[in-house]
Amino acid sequence: xxxxxxxxxxxxxxxxxxxxxxxxxxxxxxxxxxxxxxxxxxxxxxxxxxxxxxxxxxxxxxxxxxxxxxxxxxxxxxxxxxxxxxxxxxxxxxxxxxxxxxxxxxxxxxxxxxxxxxxxxxxxxxxxxxxxxxxxxxxxxxxxxxxxxxxxxxxxxxxxxxxxxxxxxxxxxxxxxxxxxxxxxxxxxxxxxxxxxxxxxxxxxxxxxxxxxxxxxxxxxxxxxxxxxxxxxxxxxxxxxxxxxxxxxxxxxxxxxxxxxxxxxxxxxxxxxxxxxxxxxxxxxxxxxxxxxxxxxxxxxxxxxxxxxxxxxxxxxxx
Amino acid sequence: xxxxxxxxxxxxxxxxxxxxxxxxxxxxxxxxxxxxxxxxxxxxxxxxxxxxxxxxxxxxxxxxxxxxxxxxxxxxxxxxxxxxxxxxxxxxxxxxxxxxxxxxxxxxxxxxxxxxxxxxxxxxxxxxxxxxxxxxxxxxxxxxxxxxxxxxxxxxxxxxxxxxxxxxxxxxxxxxxxxxxxxxxxxxxxxxxxxxxxxxxxxxxxxxxxxxxxxxxxxxxxxxxxxxxxxxxxxxxxxxxxxxxxxxxxxxxxxxxxxxxxxxxxxxxxxxxxxxxxxxxxxxxxxxxxxxxxxxxxxxxxxxxxxxxxxxxxxxxxx
Numbered sequence: 001x002x003x004x005x006x007x008x009x010x011x012x013x014x015x016x017x018x019x020x021x022x023x024x025x026x027x028x029x030x031x032x033x034x035x036x037x038x039x040x041x042x043x044x045x046x047x048x049x050x051x052x053x054x055x056x057x058x059x060x061x062x063x064x065x066x067x068x069x070x071x072x073x074x075x076x077x078x079x080x081x082x083x084x085x086x087x088x089x090x091x092x093x094x095x096x097x098x099x100x101x102x103x104x105x106x107x108x109x110x111x112x113x114x115x116x117x118x119x120x121x122x123x124x125x126x127x128x129x130x131x132x133x134x135x136x137x138x139x140x141x142x143x144x145x146x147x148x149x150x151x152x153x154x155x156x157x158x159x160x161x162x163x164x165x166x167x168x169x170x171x172x173x174x175x176x177x178x179x180x181x182x183x184x185x186x187x188x189x190x191x192x193x194x195x196x197x198x199x200x201x202x203x204x205x206x207x208x209x210x211x212x213x214x215x216x217x218x219x220x221x222x223x224x225x226x227x228x229x230x231x232x233x234x235x236x237x238x239x240x241x242x243x244x245x246x247x248x249x250x251x252x253x254x255x256x257x258x259x260x261x262x263x264x265x266x267x268x269x270x271x272x273x274x275x276x277x278x279x280x281x282x283x284x285x286x287x288x289x290x291x292x293x294x295x296x297x298x299x300x301x302x303x304x305x306x307x308x309x310x311x312x313x314x315x316x317x318x319x
Numbered sequence: 320x321x322x323x324x325x326x327x328x329x330x331x332x333x334x335x336x337x338x339x340x341x342x343x344x345x346x347x348x349x350x351x352x353x354x355x356x357x358x359x360x361x362x363x364x365x366x367x368x369x370x371x372x373x374x375x376x377x378x379x380x381x382x383x384x385x386x387x388x389x390x391x392x393x394x395x396x397x398x399x400x401x402x403x404x405x406x407x408x409x410x411x412x413x414x415x416x417x418x419x420x421x422x423x424x425x426x427x428x429x430x431x432x433x434x435x436x437x438x439x440x441x442x443x444x445x446x447x448x449x450x451x452x453x454x455x456x457x458x459x460x461x462x463x464x465x466x467x468x469x470x471x472x473x474x475x476x477x478x479x480x481x482x483x484x485x486x487x488x489x490x491x492x493x494x495x496x497x498x499x500x501x502x503x504x505x506x507x508x509x510x511x512x513x514x515x516x517x518x519x520x521x522x523x524x525x526x527x528x529x530x531x532x533x534x535x536x537x538x539x540x541x542x543x544x545x546x547x548x549x550x551x552x553x554x555x556x557x558x559x560x561x562x563x564x565x566x567x568x569x570x571x572x573x574x575x576x577x578x579x580x581x582x583x584x585x586x587x588x589x590x591x592x593x594x595x596x597x598x599x600x601x602x603x604x605x606x607x608x609x610x611x612x613x614x615x616x617x618x619x620x621x622x623x624x625x626x627x628x629x630x631x632x633x634x635x636x637x638x
Binding site: 037073076077087088090091094095096097098099101102103105106109110117118119120121122124181182184185188189192194197204206213214215216 | 356395415416420441504508
């Protein structure tokens with residue numbers, strides 16, 4: 001009986017939350033899976049199925065990663081015909097916002113009622129040209145390579161390559177986002193009940209040059225932080241990072257691995273996580289929680305509904 | 320003196336018009352110019368300078384072509400590494416909406432006051448799967464080729480190639496747009512004073528399959544018609560197609576070539592124009608004028624302000 005009251009109460013307070021959901025690049029393309037159009041669409045369809053029930057109860061803002069996609073486009077662009085030059089990561093980032101936004105909008109639109117308005121808003125994000133990330137590239141993008149192929153790419157294109165456990169991948173700077181330029185249009189559309197897809201791939205990276213003009217930057221912005229900034233600017237009630245792991249784990253990769261359920265910022269900040277996967281997510285989560293006093297969550301795409309109810313995933317709280 | 324009164328009067332009625340401007344693919348990349356990132360940005364900068372003064376006086380909706388860009392991306396995508404398949408034109412169209420929308424937004428944003436809101440809205444457009452265009456590809460996309468290279472592409476990739484005067488180009492179906500899905504978000508943003516960039520490349524081509532699901536179509540929608548549909552749906556006061564010619568000409572390419580100033584639909588419909596350039600523009604213009612009773616215009620990007628005042632370009636009127 002008490003459980004029943006609790007359920008009603010919890011449903012009431014959970015209803016009509018404003019939730020920012022960041023879909024990890026690996027939630028859109030499983031690790032090791034060939035990056036075909038068909039595979040991407042199949043994964044976006046799975047994501048849409050997970051998002052659809054949530055969108056009926058809450059105000060939804062959807063962000064997404066673009067690591068595998070922007071890397072592939074960079075590769076394609078660099079091997080194009082001789083009268084073209086390869087595009088920089090701002091232009092390629094804009095292309096991935098178009099491509100992935102389209103797939104999400106179409107697949108989600110095919111599940112939800114026709115009356116539900118959608119909009120994918122191209123999002124430019126400012127970064128600091130003095131961000132230390134420019135001197136230390138850490139963000140892996142694009143396909144995996146053998147040691148030999150990686151060495152050739154470094155020689156031919158000047159790419160920084162790093163060993164990701166077994167294989168090699170290109171790494172690029174991943175600075176922290178300072179400002180999202182399209183906040184007003186995003187807010188106006190949310191007020192009308194639109195599901196907004198924005199800040200894809202962390203947003204299109206831009207910096208101000210010495211003349212005060214906004215120009216593109218050849219980096220990929222930390223998408224977990226970009227989602228956290230978006231959630232903060234929108235006064236979101238919750239910020240969820242959906243990935244291919246069902247929670248944050250202590251002692252990951254060992255036999256003592258243990259999923260973290262509910263944890264305070266102070267507790268989780270004492271722990272160490274791997275640079276390329278959970279570390280940036282945990283950092284973005286605690287940043288959001290510190291700034292807003294709201295909850296952030298990290299968990300599996302397939303558990304989205306339960307994560308919003310704080311029944312699954314790792315829930316990071318102020319205290 | 321009378322001229323002075325006329326000027327004031329004409330300014331008053333011209334103020335605060337809602338204008339849809341379609342930027343031709345050739346206004347963004349001059350014919351024969353190598354498709355480098357630098358060239359594209361330089362051309363977008365010129366377009367932004369032409370658009371900026373107009374945006375201070377009128378409500379502006381900006382659409383654009385993507386012929387050269389989508390063709391190049393198709394080429395890049397088809398020569399990529401072996402574990403990827405080449406993307407279809409809906410996905411590539413979405414990529415060009417991101418890329419070109421970003422360049423326009425950034426360059427225009429660098430000229431206009433920071434307070435001016437912008438939004439690039441990803442735009443899906445429905446086409447009819449029985450549109451006769453599917454059986455007769457006419458839309459040229461991508462780079463120019465020699466006869467030998469063109470024959471190889473037909474053999475290797477099954478592309479339809481057509482001779483564009485001197486050189487060869489790939490041609491794809493260019494169906495008529497039936498419906499723009501994101502009309503409500505576009506309207507909501509215009510009501511807030513946002514400059515909206517949308518329906519780029521004619522919009523992302525989509526069709527309903529036999530199960531009633533919206534899927535992508537491997538075509539490039541007629542962007543002049545898509546702009547006309549957008550203008551009609553938005554109750555625009557004027558629809559301007561900006562290109563690299565300063566007007567529509569009779570006897571184009573001969574010594575009797577003569578620019579058309581003001582002309583009625585009935586008059587211009589009696590004339591013949593070339594398939595690949597003015598014919599679709601004139602058809603889209605008369606369609607808009609017939610449906611709305613408003614004026615459409617075709618002229619040079621650099622004359623935009625004078626075209627809005629109906630002092631330059633070809634102005635197509637109901638009667």
